[in-house]
Amino acid sequence: MVVSIVTSTVWRWLKSERIKPWRFHTWMHCIDDNFVEKATPALRLYAQAKFLLSAGFWVVCVDEKTSIQARKGLHPNKAVGVEHTDLFAARYVREGATHLFAALSVAEGLIYGCCSSTKTFVDFQTFLISVLIPETVRRGVRHIYLILDNGSTHAPKQLQAWLNQKQKEEGWSFTVEVFWLPKYASWLDQIEIWFSILQRKLLTPNDFPDRNTLKQRITDFISRHNDSAQPIKWSYTVAQIMEKFATN
Numbered sequence: 164m165v166v167s168i169v170t171s172t173v174w175r176w177l178k179s180e181r182i183k184p185w186r187f188h189t190w191m192h193c194i195d196d197n198f199v200e201k202a203t204p205a206l207r208l209y210a211q212a213k214f215l216l217s218a219g220f221w222v223v224c225v226d227e228k229t230s231i232q233a234r235k236g237l238h239p240n241k242a243v244g245v246e247h248t249d250l251f252a253a254r255y256v257r258e259g260a261t262h263l264f265a266a267l268s269v270a271e272g273l274i275y276g277c278c279s280s281t282k283t284f285v286d287f288q289t290f291l292i293s294v295l296i297p298e299t300v301r302r303g304v305r306h307i308y309l310i311l312d313n314g315s316t317h318a319p320k321q322l323q324a325w326l327n328q329k330q331k332e333e334g335w336s337f338t339v340e341v342f343w344l345p346k347y348a349s350w351l352d353q354i355e356i357w358f359s360i361l362q363r364k365l366l367t368p369n370d371f372p373d374r375n376t377l378k379q380r381i382t383d384f385i386s387r388h389n390d391s392a393q394p395i396k397w398s399y400t401v402a403q404i405m406e407k408f409a410t411n
Contacts, residue, residue: 195345199408202351204342205310206401209353212269212394219305222269223295224354227316228361229282231381233258233371240370251368259374263361263381264290267354269310272392274357274385278378284318288325299337307339312349319343353395360388 177183195201208215212222236252243249264287265276275294279286299307311317318325326339344351365384371377 193345194347198345198348199404201343201345202348202404203401205344205351206399206404208308208310208342209269209397210400215308216268216270216304219303220308221299221302221304221306222308222310224267224269224310224352225291225295225317226265226312226314226349226352226354226358227282227287228263228265228358230260231263231366231377232260232369233374233377234369235372236370249368251370255369258372258377261374261378261381262286264294265354265357265385266290266295267357267395269353270394272357272394273389274354274392276381276385278381282316284316284321287316287318291326292329296335305337307337309339309341310344310352311341312344312352313346314349351399353397356395357388 208222215222234255235258237254237256238252240252241250261278261280262282263276263278265274267274275298277290277294279290295307311319311322313319323341326341329335330338349355361381361384365380371380
């Protein structure tokens with residue numbers, strides 16, 4: 164310990180030891196005792212999604228992107244010009260928020276979604292009944308593999324029973340099977356990758372005059388995406404997860 168020290172000396176010591184305390188990576192502990200057992204079925208479905216779809220079994224990832232804000236700038240934006248980027252107003256007023264419920268067809272990369280003003284289990288049920296189920300009927304598939312995280316909106320303790328009951332009441336010609344991802348492992352849900360694309364290409368910077376415009380832009384973005392959709396290049400396999408946890 165010293166009373167004082169020259170900054171350049173500290174810098175020289177850190178450099179010589181190749182230590183960079185200003186850099187960091189986030190890391191999350193695995194807290195689900197059955198992590199491998201829960202993650203493995205989803206990874207196997209990802210790997211077989213194209214083959215399964217050709218046989219009438221549809222692998223679908225479902226989740227929601229919540230609290231998407233519509234922020235209206237207080238000053239006009241300045242368009243891109245020679246040697247300078249777009250300039251967006253730093254000050255804004257909030258014009259409301261929406262929640263996007265969306266489903267990803269793993270085999271094709273197609274997105275199905277709708278916006279809602281709230282994010283309850285009822286809203287999630289409405290999305291399944293009004294968007295996903297009609298598409299299932301149109302496709303004529305025999306079985307849906309529904310991959311979900313454990314968010315409260317999905318009502319993990321109720322969803323499968325509710326789907327079974329609806330299948331009996333409505334006489335669906337297909338069945339629905341839910342696969343729950345491990346706790347705090349939404350990164351295993353492929354639709355999260357598409358949400359990041361949505362955030363980067365549409366929602367950043369955030370400049371929407373009102374909530375209705377925001378909803379329409381999201382709908383239009385989904386349509387444009389589906390015109391040239393490709394399956395996500397997923398590289399995390401069962402073999403990798405087995406090897407990782409075998410060494411931990």
